[in-house]
Amino acid sequence: MLRVPVEKIEPGMVLARPIPVPNDPRRFLLQRGVEIPLDLIPRLKQLNIREVWIRHRDLEFLEDLIDEGLGERQREVYLHVRRNFEMIMGGAASEIDVQHFESSIAALFDFLKKSSTGNVLLQKLDAFDNYLMSHSTNVCYLSLLLGLKVDRYLIEERQFKRARDAKDLQSLGLGCLLHDVGKMFIPVEILNKPGRLTPEETQIIQRHPVDGFELVKGRVPANAAQIVLNHHQRYRGGGYPTRVDSRSGKELPPLEGKQIPILSRIATICDVYDAATTSRVYQVAKPPVQVLHEMRTFCQSFFDPQIARAFYQIIPPFPIGQIVTLSNGVEAAVVDFNPKYPVQPKVQGLRDPYGWPYSDSSLEEIDLALHSDLEIASINGVDVRPFQLSQATAEVAGAVALA
Numbered sequence: 516m517l518r519v520p521v522e523k524i525e526p527g528m529v530l531a532r533p534i535p536v537p538n539d540p541r542r543f544l545l546q547r548g549v550e551i552p553l554d555l556i557p558r559l560k561q562l563n564i565r566e567v568w569i570r571h572r573d574l575e576f577l578e579d580l581i582d583e584g585l586g587e588r589q590r591e592v593y594l595h596v597r598r599n600f601e602m603i604m605g606g607a608a609s610e611i612d613v614q615h616f617e618s619s620i621a622a623l624f625d626f627l628k629k630s631s632t633g634n635v636l637l638q639k640l641d642a643f644d645n646y647l648m649s650h651s652t653n654v655c656y657l658s659l660l661l662g663l664k665v666d667r668y669l670i671e672e673r674q675f676k677r678a679r680d681a682k683d684l685q686s687l688g689l690g691c692l693l694h695d696v697g698k699m700f701i702p703v704e705i706l707n708k709p710g711r712l713t714p715e716e717t718q719i720i721q722r723h724p725v726d727g728f729e730l731v732k733g734r735v736p737a738n739a740a741q742i743v744l745n746h747h748q749r750y751r752g753g754g755y756p757t758r759v760d761s762r763s764g765k766e767l768p769p770l771e772g773k774q775i776p777i778l779s780r781i782a783t784i785c786d787v788y789d790a791a792t793t794s795r796v797y798q799v800a801k802p803p804v805q806v807l808h809e810m811r812t813f814c815q816s817f818f819d820p821q822i823a824r825a826f827y828q829i830i831p832p833f834p835i836g837q838i839v840t841l842s843n844g845v846e847a848a849v850v851d852f853n854p855k856y857p858v859q860p861k862v863q864g865l866r867d868p869y870g871w872p873y874s875d876s877s878l879e880e881i882d883l884a885l886h887s888d889l890e891i892a893s894i895n896g897v898d899v900r901p902f903q904l905s906q907a908t909a910e911v912a913g914a915v916a917l918a
């Protein structure tokens with residue numbers, strides 16, 4: 516099973532996973548085991564599907580990692596986001612359907628807690644027809660995954676709660692689903708503007724946490740509403756919005772460090788990652804290895820170091836099933852993620868340096884963590900070596916995050 520970019524689909528390729536309809540959790544455009552008709556490609560692009568899962572004779576074992584239940588639950592959440600956002604746009608803000616939101620978040624959360632394999636594959640929403648709604652769904656999914664990883668830290672930081680309640684991530688999920696709801700009031704021309712924003716436009720964009728907070732406060736639990744307000748606060752300061760002292764009317768500096776509630780700190784890092792790895796009208800999605808490098812290099816002051824360290828342990832720079840070219844010219848598929856050495860996963864050779872397919876690629880497995888002379892050189896012809904130094908080991912990741 517391989518991830519193949521939509522533009523590289525060739526005649527005869529057979530699906531290893533079904534292609535979903537974004538706003539119907541149980542329906543599919545195409546079922547697994549079906550050959551992909553080339554005339555479907557424009558529709559896939561329209562649904563923002565960037566890659567499909569293709570059967571490969573020597574990589575069938577990867578299919579065992581798949582549990583289609585994850586995608587189904589994500590699309591269920593997406594559907595609720597859609598319904599609610601459309602209601603809000605229709606002027607019915609008081610109608611936020613918290614109960615339905617909570618049941619779909621609980622289903623996703625229970626799935627992630629129990630899943631032994633689903634989390635290895637790290638699968639964001641497969642298909643979507645609206646960026647804001649899919650982004651909200653993905654930030655919810657990533658935050659729940661990260662929340663599970665930092666459960667001890669949650670107990671430590673939320674000592675005013677019983678341990679069981681401190682680990683309860685219902686409010687985290689809900690706050691993430693609504694975190695950018697204030698963007699619904701921003702004119703589309705500004706939201707989708709490809710070039711640099713004017714100071715006035717920046718000001719309008721930066722109003723969304725406050726506008727969103729005003730919309731949700733009193734309708735959702737307070738710690739979910741805090742995520743809406745605080746998801747652009749940076750750990751070392753310098754985020755937005757600024758606060759105003761209610762008595763004197765004076766401007767106060769934005770929150771920083773542990774003044775920022777922990778659920779908001781979790782949402783912040785997932786928000787940055789998802790925004791950068793998703794394509795939009797004005798932006799081509801960057802590969803995870805590049806985004807993780809940029810986060811570790813340029814944005815480390817945005818994030819709580821403990822949370823960042825956990826995040827880098829669950830997000831693979833090279834997703835399983837991705838085709839890569841090694842520094843010796845071999846084309847290979849990524850078959851595992853090693854959280855200790857994130858950029859040195861196990862791979863399986865597919866073609867030799869001359870482009871000839873291996874007769875049995877299951878014999879060509881290489882653990883890059885054991886081969887210091889070999890590295891992943893490129894993906895789709897793009898040199899990815901400059902992005903790897905910052906994330907060579909999990910320990911370095913921790914050190915960078917703490918710096």
Ligand SMILES: [Fe+2]
Nearest residue numbers: 694695746747
């Ligand atoms: Fe935002």
Ligand SMILES: [Fe+2]
Nearest residue numbers: 650694695786
């Ligand atoms: Fe966001």
